[in-house]
Amino acid sequence: xxxxxxxxxxxxxxxxxxxxxxxxxxxxxxxxxxxxxxxxxxxxxxxxxxxxxxxxxxxxxxxxxxxxxxxxxxxxxxxxxxxxxxxxxxxxxxxxxxxxxxxxxxxxxxxxxxxxxxxxxxxxxxxxxxxxxxxxxxxxxxxxxxxxxxxxxxxxxxxxxxxxxxxxxxxxxxxxxxxxxxxxxxxxxxxxxxxxxxxxxxxxxxxxxxxxxxxxxxxxxxxxxxxxxxxxxxxxxxxxxxxxxxxxxxxxxxxxxxxxxxxxxxxxxxxxxxxxxxxxxxxxxxxxxxxxxxxxxxxxxxxxxxxxxxxxxxxxxxxxxxxxxxxxxxxxxxxxxxxxxxxxxxxxxxxxxxxxxxxxxxxxxxxxxxxxxxxxxxxxxxxxxxxxxxxxxxxxxxxxxxxxxxxxxxxxxxxxxxxxxxxxxxxxxxxxxxxxxxxxxxxxxxxxxxxxxxxxxxxxxxxxxxx
Ligand code: BGP
Numbered sequence: 001x002x003x004x005x006x007x008x009x010x011x012x013x014x015x016x017x018x019x020x021x022x023x024x025x026x027x028x029x030x031x032x033x034x035x036x037x038x039x040x041x042x043x044x045x046x047x048x049x050x051x052x053x054x055x056x057x058x059x060x061x062x063x064x065x066x067x068x069x070x071x072x073x074x075x076x077x078x079x080x081x082x083x084x085x086x087x088x089x090x091x092x093x094x095x096x097x098x099x100x101x102x103x104x105x106x107x108x109x110x111x112x113x114x115x116x117x118x119x120x121x122x123x124x125x126x127x128x129x130x131x132x133x134x135x136x137x138x139x140x141x142x143x144x145x146x147x148x149x150x151x152x153x154x155x156x157x158x159x160x161x162x163x164x165x166x167x168x169x170x171x172x173x174x175x176x177x178x179x180x181x182x183x184x185x186x187x188x189x190x191x192x193x194x195x196x197x198x199x200x201x202x203x204x205x206x207x208x209x210x211x212x213x214x215x216x217x218x219x220x221x222x223x224x225x226x227x228x229x230x231x232x233x234x235x236x237x238x239x240x241x242x243x244x245x246x247x248x249x250x251x252x253x254x255x256x257x258x259x260x261x262x263x264x265x266x267x268x269x270x271x272x273x274x275x276x277x278x279x280x281x282x283x284x285x286x287x288x289x290x291x292x293x294x295x296x297x298x299x300x301x302x303x304x305x306x307x308x309x310x311x312x313x314x315x316x317x318x319x320x321x322x323x324x325x326x327x328x329x330x331x332x333x334x335x336x337x338x339x340x341x342x343x344x345x346x347x348x349x350x351x352x353x354x355x356x357x358x359x360x361x362x363x364x365x366x367x368x369x370x371x372x373x374x375x376x377x378x379x380x381x382x383x384x385x386x387x388x389x390x391x392x393x394x395x396x397x398x399x400x401x402x403x404x405x406x407x408x409x410x411x412x413x414x415x416x417x418x419x420x421x422x423x424x425x426x427x428x429x430x431x432x433x434x435x436x437x438x439x440x441x442x443x444x445x446x447x448x449x450x451x452x453x454x455x456x457x458x459x460x461x462x463x464x465x466x467x
Pocket of ligand 1: 016019172327358364411417418419420421422426
C-alpha cells in the first residue's frame, strides 16, 4: 500500500532553457556554451553556432510556452521547473546592464504559470554559462565570475520577487568535476587544482545567491541541486567499501557545504593528497554560512564502486560508475534502479534532516508515434509509465520511512533536446514533440499515454500508483 503523499506535495515537470527554448539569438540573447556544442556536453565546441545544433531551435518553447504551459495545467501540475538563460538577461555575462526583452520573456512565462496556479521553480544556472565568460575568463575557474553572477542574481531576484518563490542555484553543481565545460571551463585538461578552485567559486556564488535571495525575498526558498547517484560497493571486500565511501564523499562534498555551511573534515585530506590548495578570500567563510532551505537533486541511476581499476565503466549520466549485475538499463545504458531512489532519499535525510525535492527523474527512450484512433496521434509509452510508477512507489516508501519530501518534477515533461547527446530521439516527455534528430518536423505537440497516466497520479495525489 502506498502511503498517501503530503497534501501540498508539489507535482510537476522540469525543463532547462537551453534544451527547449530555441530562439538562441532572438530579442538580444547572447550566446551560451550550449549554442556551440552541437553534439552534446562532452563533444568539442564549434567556432560559432552551426545548423546541426538542435538546441538553436529546441522545441521552440520561446514562442510556444503558452500552449505548453496549458498542457502542463491540463495534467494538473502544481509546479513547473525551468531555468533562466543567463544570456537572455546578460548577453555577455559581464555586461553593465540587463537586457529588458529577456527579463520580459520570463515575466510572461511566470505570469502564464500563475494563471493556472502553477508555481515556477527556477534554476538560475543550468549549464548555460555565457560563452563570453567561458572564453574570456575560463568560466568558473576565474574568481571574477562570482561578481558577474552576483549582478545576474540581484537583477532576477529584484525583478521576479513575488512571482518566484522556489529557486535552485546551480543545476547539478557536482557535474563540474566530471565535465569541466559545464562550469564554463574551456581550457583543455584542467588540473585538479583548477577544477576545485572553480568548485569553490561556485560554492561561494551559490551561498551568496542564497543570502541575497533571502534578503530580497524573505519568503523565498532556495535549494542546491546535485546529481544523486547512490553508490554500492561491487563486492563485500573492505577495499571496495572504502572506495565507495570515497566516491560518495566526492558527491557529498557539495551538499555538505551547502547544508552545513563549511567544508567537511574529510575534504582536508582529499585536498592535501591531491595537491589542491584552495585560494580563498576574506569573507568566504562567512558567506558559506548562508545555507540552503532544501536540497534538490536529479535521480536517474545508481552505480557500483570497486577498488579494482580494471573493472568496466558503465555508460550513464555524467557520473559513470561500474555496472550492477542486478539491474536493467535504458536504451542509452543508464541503469534503472527505483529502490536506489528510496535509498538516496533516506541517506540524504539521515545526514541532513532537510526537506528534499526530486527535481529530475525520468526515462530517455525512443518513442513511436501512432494514430490514436481519434484523428490525432499518440505514443503508447507503457515503458515510461512503468519507470515513473516504480520510482514514485519508492518515493512513497521513503515518505513512509519519515523522509520529508517537498515534491517531484519529472525530467523533460515535454520532449526536448538531450543534454548529453544533443538528440531529439532521446525522449522523456508526457508530450511528444514532432522534431527529429536531423532537425526536420513540424514541432506539433501530441499527448502520449503517459500524459493521461500522470494526470491521474496527480489528481489522486499518488493513490492511483501501482505497488
Ligand atoms: C541531467 C541534466 C538535464 C537533463 C538530464 C537527462 O544531467 O540536468 O539537463 O538533460 O540529465 O540527460 P540527457 O538529456 O542527457 O538524457
